[in-house]
Amino acid sequence: MSYHNMVLTRFLEKQAYRLPWQFVALTLLACLLPLLLNLLGVDFGIVNLYPVFEQVGELVYESQQAIVHRFLRGNFIHVILELISIITALLTAILCFVEYGMKKDISTPIIGVALFCAGMLDVFHVLVSARLVSVGPDWSGNIDNFSWLISRCYHALILMMGTGIFLVSSQLRTRQETERKANTYILYISLIFVLLSALTINIIFRIDGVSELYNQNPRITQLLNNIPLVLYLVSAAFILPRFIRKYPSIFSQMLLLSLVPAIFAQLCMVYGSAANFDNYFNIAHYEKFVTYLIPFLGISLNYQQMHRTERLVIRNLNEEAAERKKAEDLVNGVLNSSISGIIAFRSIRNEEGKIIDFAIILANPSASRYVIGHYDMAPNRTVEGSRMSEIFSHNFKDGLFDKYVDVVENNSSFRLQHNSSAIAKWLYITGVRFQDGLVITFDDITERKLAEERIQHSESLYRSFAKNMPSSLIFLFDKELNCTLADGSAFDMLKLKREDFVGRKFADTFDKYYMKLLLPLFERTLEGEESSLEVKMRGMLFKVHNVPIRNTDGEIFAGMCVAQDITDVKNYEKELKQHIEELNNSNRELEQFAYVASHDLQEPLRKIRAFGDRLISKYMEAIGEDGRNYIERMQNASARMQKLIDDLLTFSRISRTQEPFEPVDLNKVVLEVLNDLEIAIESKGVQVHVDPLPVINARTGQIRQLFQNLISNAIKFSRDDLPRRST
Numbered sequence: 106m107s108y109h110n111m112v113l114t115r116f117l118e119k120q121a122y123r124l125p126w127q128f129v130a131l132t133l134l135a136c137l138l139p140l141l142l143n144l145l146g147v148d149f150g151i152v153n154l155y156p157v158f159e160q161v162g163e164l165v166y167e168s169q170q171a172i173v174h175r176f177l178r179g180n181f182i183h184v185i186l187e188l189i190s191i192i193t194a195l196l197t198a199i200l201c202f203v204e205y206g207m208k209k210d211i212s213t214p215i216i217g218v219a220l221f222c223a224g225m226l227d228v229f230h231v232l233v234s235a236r237l238v239s240v241g242p243d244w245s246g247n248i249d250n251f252s253w254l255i256s257r258c259y260h261a262l263i264l265m266m267g268t269g270i271f272l273v274s275s276q277l278r279t280r281q282e283t284e285r286k287a288n289t290y291i292l293y294i295s296l297i298f299v300l301l302s303a304l305t306i307n308i309i310f311r312i313d314g315v316s317e318l319y320n321q322n323p324r325i326t327q328l329l330n331n332i333p334l335v336l337y338l339v340s341a342a343f344i345l346p347r348f349i350r351k352y353p354s355i356f357s358q359m360l361l362l363s364l365v366p367a368i369f370a371q372l373c374m375v376y377g378s379a380a381n382f383d384n385y386f387n388i389a390h391y392e393k394f395v396t397y398l399i400p401f402l403g404i405s406l407n408y409q410q411m412h413r414t415e416r417l418v419i420r421n422l423n424e425e426a427a428e429r430k431k432a433e434d435l436v437n438g439v440l441n442s443s444i445s446g447i448i449a450f451r452s453i454r455n456e457e458g459k460i461i462d463f464a465i466i467l468a469n470p471s472a473s474r475y476v477i478g479h480y481d482m483a484p485n486r487t488v489e490g491s492r493m494s495e496i497f498s499h500n501f502k503d504g505l506f507d508k509y510v511d512v513v514e515n516n517s518s519f520r521l522q523h524n525s526s527a528i529a530k531w532l533y534i535t536g537v538r539f540q541d542g543l544v545i546t547f548d549d550i551t552e553r554k555l556a557e558e559r560i561q562h563s564e565s566l567y568r569s570f571a572k573n574m575p576s577s578l579i580f581l582f583d584k585e586l587n588c589t590l591a592d593g594s595a596f597d598m599l600k601l602k603r604e605d606f607v608g609r610k611f612a613d614t615f616d617k618y619y620m621k622l623l624l625p626l627f628e629r630t631l632e633g634e635e636s637s638l639e640v641k642m643r644g645m646l647f648k649v650h651n652v653p654i655r656n657t658d659g660e661i662f663a664g665m666c667v668a669q670d671i672t673d674v675k676n677y678e679k680e681l682k683q684h685i686e687e688l689n690n691s692n693r694e695l696e697q698f699a700y701v702a703s704h705d706l707q708e709p710l711r712k713i714r715a716f717g718d719r720l721i722s723k724y725m726e727a728i729g730e731d732g733r734n735y736i737e738r739m740q741n742a743s744a745r746m747q748k749l750i751d752d753l754l755t756f757s758r759i760s761r762t763q764e765p766f767e768p769v770d771l772n773k774v775v776l777e778v779l780n781d782l783e784i785a786i787e788s789k790g791v792q793v794h795v796d797p798l799p800v801i802n803a804r805t806g807q808i809r810q811l812f813q814n815l816i817s818n819a820i821k822f823s824r825d826d827l828p829r830r831s832t
């Protein structure tokens with residue numbers, strides 16, 4: 106029986122142990138009803154008028170029969186009440202044995218036998234009252250009252266014995282005894298009760314002087330008649346309550362309730378009845394019938410309650426069977442759809458009880474396909490029904506068999522990664538005990554192990570990279586954003602511990618501020634996107650780069666975060682910007698100065714050229730040919746000087762407006778530069794050789810300045826001990 110049905114049965118039995126208050130009320134009403142009817146004027150007494158036999162003899166046969174029937178009417182009613190009580194006791198005993206056959210509670214049939222034996226003494230009472238048997242030749246007095254006393258005393262005593270034996274014996278356990286022992290015990294107790302009843306009746310028939318003892322002294326008679334009352338009260342106060350606590354049931358409670366009409370019957374018989382068949386005599390026998398009827402109703406209610414409980418249990422068993430069928434279908438569905446291999450083993454033991462092998466009693470489809478596809482199996486052999494030694498013989502050498510034995514013998518479990526040498530595969534195996542065996546689940550993790558090895562190799566490379574990369578932090582993280590590597594010299598600079606990161610989720614390590622910045626980038630990194638940003642941490646500025654890490658198939662299996670300290674670089678950039686700004690300011694000032702200076706030099710040059718023109722026009726004849734040559738050369742120099750000033754003005758405007766490129770004849774530009782440097786060339790004795798030059802797109806002023814600087818520097822820095830030739 107399942108736990109659910111056990112709980113249900115106990116609950117129903119507990120409910121069944123509660124005696125309905127209606128039965129208590131009806132019992133009291135049944136006991137008081139005759140007395141209440143007496144108050145209303147109903148008399149249950151029957152007066153037997155002794156006929157005059159001389160007159161009876163003169164009557165016809167029918168009249169004689171009528172007179173005899175009226176005379177024996179009280180006896181008839183008395184016998185009928187007694188027979189009903191005896192039959193009720195017999196039926197109660199039969200139902201007690203029927204209930205024992207279903208519940209195996211030995212207290213019930215023993216009490217039923219006790220009630221039946223009490224009924225045997227009531228048979229004795231009927232026989233004596235009907236004068237069918239004689240107690241003894243010396244008997245005188247009221248034999249009906251004496252037989253009543255004997256039957257009531259025996260009823261009380263045997264009821265006390267039937268319940269008391271279960272209170273004094275500590276070895277009896279009604280539901281723990283085996284059926285054979287219980288049957289033997291019931292048989293012995295029943296024989297003892299029957300023999301005791303027969304012995305009691307035999308003793309009463311054989312004792313001499315009983316009439317003198319019972320009828321000689323009214324006080325003794327009154328004392329003897331009170332014995333059943335005392336016995337009933339002792340049972341009601343001490344014995345039956347303890348019996349009910351030990352063996353609770355409606356039947357045991359109804360036994361206690363049956364003492365109420367028994368006490369009423371004895372009171373009516375002892376203190377109310379004055380003659381046979383009077384009102385209280387008949388009420389006493391009615392109460393005795395109620396005394397037997399109540400246990401009969403109790404055992405009937407027990408049977409009814411047990412039958413109802415069985416129906417409920419059967420219904421629940423059917424429901425449980427349906428649920429179990431659904432559960433089995435669900436389990437089979439799970440087994441059949443599981444991608445993990447599942448195998449159930451049963452232990453095979455030798456004569457000493459030592460496990461020597463395992464038999465495979467179940468293998469789901471995934472396990473069967475994997476075993477058949479990777480292990481050498483004999484043709485037409487199935488996984489289920491095979492032994493471990495027939496398929497997994499290598500497990501006896503690699504220690505896995507010992508691990509299985511430990512699970513079965515010590516009720517333990519395990520989880521491990523196993524490198525199977527037989528198939529060159531990595532398996533993740535879990536095992537738990539199941540009955541006298543175990544159930545294992547396994548998954549092929551070869552690819553994962555190879556990936557882990559690649560990751561470990563990558564981690565070693567990244568760790569070496571991190572150690573050799575100055576002022577940096579390097580993190581590796583998997584697809585669940587768990588940190589798998591944390592290294593770099595910046596950990597010490599930031600006073601961070603590497604072990605606080607490895608093996609933990611980033612959300613549990615960094616502050617919320619940094620996680621708000623970095624976690625979205627990490628997630629996009631695992632999707633294949635590279636990203637970078639600048640983050641300030643503890644007074645240091647880091648350039649953070651996030652890149653995905655791919656395996657040989659191009660699949661992303663991890664991400665890497667590299668944080669480089671750029672605090673000094675940023676400081677250098679700031680200083681450089683400051684210097685550039687200062688240089689720009691200086692250049693602007695120089696440009697302004699050049700513009701102003703070149704603008705101011707134009708006026709003196711115009712005057713030199715003007716006076717030169719006047720000298721040529723007015724004093725040409727006076728100065729001669731040489732003077733004119735000098736003046737022309739002075740004028741040319743002034744023109745070139747004017748050109749230089751114009752170029753200087755143009756250069757000063759470059760920062761404001763860029764001069765466009767134009768075709769420039771380099772031969773002409775070089776010739777003009779040589780004319781400007783004529784005096785320096787002659788004074789140094791330099792020979793200048795110019796090859797043909799092309800026409801290019803450039804700014805004329807800048808090109809002219811370039812050649813002037815080149816040629817003048819060549820003349821200026823020429824050595825005196827070497828031929829002075831510039832090409």
